[in-house]
Amino acid sequence: MKSVKNIVILFLLVPLVIIVSCDDGLVEVNENPNGVEASVVDPNLLISSVMTGLATSTTSRGYSGDTGAASQYIQKDSWSSNRYDWETGTIWSSNYALLRTNKVAYDRAVELGLPFHEGVTLILKSMLFGNLTDYYGDIPYSEALQAGDLEGERPAYDTQETVYKGIIADLETASSLLGGSNYEGVVAKQDVFYGGDASKWQKLANSLALRYYMRLSEKLPAFAEAGVTSTLAKPLISDIEDELVLSYVGGIESQSWPSSGQFGSASDFYRVKPCTTLTDKLKELDDPRISVWFAPVAVPTKVVPAAEVPGGGDMAEEDGIRYISEESLDANDYAIYSQATYAADLQAGKKLIDTSSVYVGLPVAVSAVDPYEYNLNAEGSRGGTNDYVSRMNEVFNQKEDGGNLLKARLFSYAELSFLKAEAAIRGWGSDAEGNYLEGIKASLEVWGVGDTFSDYITNEGVAFDGTLEQVMEQKWIANMFNGDEAYLDWRRTGLPDLKAGPFAREDVMPLRFIYPEDEINTNTTNYIEAASSLEETPYSTTDPNDSPYARPWIVQGVPTPW
Template structure:
């Protein structure tokens, strides 16, 4: 895939409105010599901008954003939020993206560019879908009408947005399918998703439709089941080579691997640590992806009898290992970390020691403040580092690399969606698709040759359960935390729990509307609040406007037992 933002520097500025000088394959219309003229905007470059922004949003939310902590891939030991009190973000960026996409759609229709029109339709639908995913009801049918028409748009129901975007995905796919072989050129460098390949765009639209039919599978199974069965008969993303995974360009913070240490402060990288939930699950399954994602701990800790501590000391570092006298633990309020009891141990006031000799993660919501003291850190200051907790794999410290991508839609996801649909009776071959999903994840991270051994491991060999499918999908979605979060919200799987110092005993299920909505579009905003269902957790954290909280349920969760 072409790198994110490749044309969004000099070329975007020079060519956005000058179609004749920069893309003769598109149009010969001259640009306005007196300044920018949106009526002559080049849809190719407008769509490049929308694709880049969409991919960066997925990438940023996927790796180091608090969503990664929500689904327990990572925890930050400093300058982070591990305690589930994050209200969410993205509203303005989504609507800014949609305004650009709307202009691209308008220009595509004016120029009778069916390929560009279909792409614009897909990108508009995807951005509206993300808004509905995270917020609930959002301005939709009256949105993007700020040119003197509708300045204060109503909030459409989450249901109508979901079903509307599915219809748009299907319409765009049909437009491409019916015009295949007779479409205008979409330059390979402008199309950073699929390099001008209309067939891949058609498969992508169908795959998005499948994702959102499944998003509704618990709330509206009749609608979802019919749609899933029809969509499974259409062309879908069919290999890792066809997935939408955009490499980072690495020229600056806006197009680089999130939280790398090369753009800005080195601590951007070092403060992101693995979550203990994730490291212990990967260890349990003997999963080789852990060595791809995490770095071995610099100085492991061993708790041994007094007679085995080198030099007779109670606490000493010898040959790169820290030895502790086991008799000193209880008197000092210390206990070895146990995945089965750690929550209760921590609530009881104990400090925990992880004696894992390879990959050590931070337990979720381990303390009320940032956990840079975890695991007896000898230098317990913010940003000071911790030799007893693993860093992420050094490749994530770079701005770009062969495996550093914004994974907008993976082939693994399609396989797991098919496996889940089969369990529901809407498709077939749950086991075959489950295995393909695991294999696709291994392939995308460069360890496809290790799949055959892994798939027969205890806990990995297919047992026919939804729990296992969703667990492996969760693992495969590492660096794609937004989709993992929305899967967890839909199914309650894997069974993630907040930590002992979380703001609530329940993981949030939505983002909070920007505060400005309560004043700038007050009437419609308060009308939207009426559609949110209050829960026993709505008032867990004070300071929100009425029931506009992260724990109020939007339509898709109302009357549904999951995730809580």
């Protein structure tokens, strides 16, 4: 396989040839700011821009954005309460802009008779529309990219069911287009994902179809089962070399890991903290990935008898350790952090002390305001450091080439393996244990701890027990920094059992983004119809129909996630 690392950053130097603003709706005519007519532009130039836009936005959301926090991989300790105050999200305008660029590339591919480019653009289209319908529900789809063909009308919304089925159909068409061996017009360096390898794109198309069939497993189980069983017989991602990834090589901001802090405020990096939901689980399972993702706490805390506190007071630091007198806990309304009791302790007005000796996370929605004072942080300044909570591993404060670790992972071999394991547990495939173990092995390998596999899979809680809960838990861990898939798996299955936290906006986690204001104002009639398809819940009554807590079609009539 051609090393993506060697070509990836070319995308950032390729101009975005077709850029469209969606702020004024979805029917604006494509304008080319670089002076090259859409009718003659090389589709190779366009698809690289679409690929990189998709990859970087997905990683930004999944690392330090909405879905990284929703999946409880991270929490932020300044300028964010982590309360799940979801609004419009960040993908509506950017995805539709990328879709319009992709449409020009697709049209040129058809015009020039380039089946490779046609297949690739269908896959990119599917992923971009998939993001949109996953998070919003009904969306402009069949009419969204028709530009002037609507004669001044605004694009109608298609139902979420129509969009999902259209995505799957496009992926199956793409798989057929990419099944050959010789393709004209391919510029390998512009294909920043697979270097022009059609066989890998075909595997991706089939693997994405499997993902979307499984996305419908609770809502349309018969349809999903038929699709899963047929797709499992097709070429799929079969090893780490087939993964859909994009490397961050550093050097300039646009080539660096999101929130690295190297090109803006250092607080961009400091603000992102590990979430206790994940750190507690990794410690419970003795998972070696914890040391790859997170840094040991700078100053660990010990609660000891008063006589053991240096200097004889209630609290003191000595030799890099903070000591707190156990006799002072009640008097100061302190409580020692416990996963089982922390929410009740906080609601009772207690201040938490985390005595984890190595990795200290930030609990979900731990504060009604910015949680920078967590674990008795004496500094107490927004955007500052907190020596009593772990940071992300320094590799994510990217100062140089991050190697294998710093990659946008849009579809991993681990995810594919866990999808196959889930299918087997549902009776739609085979070898649940083998695929479960393969998923764990793949994840450990990409994070550089593959040599721990044999020991790790014998750990209590990891050794295969045949349950969907265990498969989804390991898939959640393996999807680190792909918050989209982790969150959407939770919404689909309720697994793992993520809680909103004691100071969250509602007692449950949200189900969707709300439609953006510009779309509401410019496409009002169609928006109202789409919003009316959302199902009210006890948690959406303070909003109009268009609420983060309203049920879109995919979770209507199903018991999950709440």
